[in-house]
Each structure stands twice: as structure tokens, then as C-alpha cells.
Amino acid sequence: xxxxxxxGGGLVETGGSLRLSCAASGFTFSSYAMGWFRQAPxxxxxxxxxxxxxxxxxxxxxxxxxxxxxxxxxxxKTVYLQMNSLKPEDTAVYYCARPAPDSTWGSNHYKARYDxxxxxxxxxxxx
Numbered sequence: 001x002x003x004x005x006x007x008g009g010g011l012v013e014t015g016g017s018l019r020l021s022c023a024a025s026g027f028t029f030s031s032y033a034m035g036w037f038r039q040a041p042x043x044x045x046x047x048x049x050x051x052x053x054x055x056x057x058x059x060x061x062x063x064x065x066x067x068x069x070x071x072x073x074x075x076x077k078t079v080y081l082q083m084n085s086l087k088p089e090d091t092a093v094y095y096c097a098r099p100a101p102d103s104t105w106g107s108n109h110y111k112a113r114y115d116x117x118x119x120x121x122x123x124x125x126x127x
Contacts, residue, residue: 002026002116004096009121012086016125020081022096022118029077030054033099036070036081037111038092038123048094049081050108059108064090086125093120 008020022034035050049070050059058070069082079096097114099107107113 002098004098004116004118006094006096006118006121009094009123011124011126013126014087016086017082017084018086018123020083020094020096020121020123022079022081024077024079024096024098027098030074032101033103033105033108034070034072034079035097035099035108035114036079036094037097037114037117038090038094039120040089040092043092045095045111047109047111050105051079052105057105059105061109083123086123088125088127091123091125093122095120 003025005023012018033052036048037045038048039045047061048064051070051072055072067085072079096118098116099113100115103113
């Protein structure tokens with residue numbers, strides 16, 4: 001059974017940092033790119049970042065470029081999202097996700113291309 005378990009969310013002040021983790025199990029982690037999405041209240045779930053199978057290539061939403069860094073440790077079957085210079089507009093629930101086996105790197109931003117999702121972790125940035 002595929003499982004994705006996020007952790008590391010919390011309450012932080014504007015300008016602060018958080019590091020999210022997503023522990024994967026039930027599939028060959030190193031065979032899949034991975035992604036992070038977020039959903040703010042009343043808004044659609046949106047793409048945040050993605051990383052290739054061995055971590056050589058990353059992709060970010062424009063809104064987080066230069067502030068967030070996605071990384072992975074295939075030995076630990078874990079993907080991370082380091083979030084720096086946090087802003088109130090980063091407040092959301094954050095999900096990690098695994099793309100479908102036939103998904104291509106160019107479709108990272110499309111949530112429909114992901115077939116497994118974690119349960120979410122809440123990030124709240126106070127102003």
C-alpha cells in the first residue's frame with residue numbers, strides 16, 4: 001500500500017522558516033519524481049515544487065522560487081521542502097504527492113497527474 005506521510009508544519013512568523021518532510025512507503029521511491037502542492041482556504045490546490053527521481057532537476061512555482069527548496073533522500077525514502085522567508089500568503093495545507101507511473105516531467109504542475117497524496121500538514125504564517 002502506497003503511503004505518504006507529511007510532517008513539519010506549524011505556526012511561524014513572517015520571514016521565518018519551516019522544513020516539511022514526506023516519508024514514503026509501499027513503492028519504489030527512487031523510481032518516481034515527487035511533488036509538493038498546497039491549498040489555501042477557499043482556493044484551488046496549487047503546485048509548489050517537484051523533483052526528479054534522483055534529485056538532479058527541480059521545478060518551482062513562480063510564487064516560491066528563491067525561497068523554497070525541494071530535496072530528497074532516496075535512502076530514507078523521504079522528500080523535503082525547505083521553506084524560507086515565509087509570507088502570510090504561504091499559509092495553506094501542504095501535500096506531498098507521487099505522480100502516476102506514466103506521468104512526464106513536463107506535467108509537474110497538473111495535480112491530475114498525481115495518483116497518490118499525503119494527508120497534509122498545516123503551515124500558518126502570521127503577519
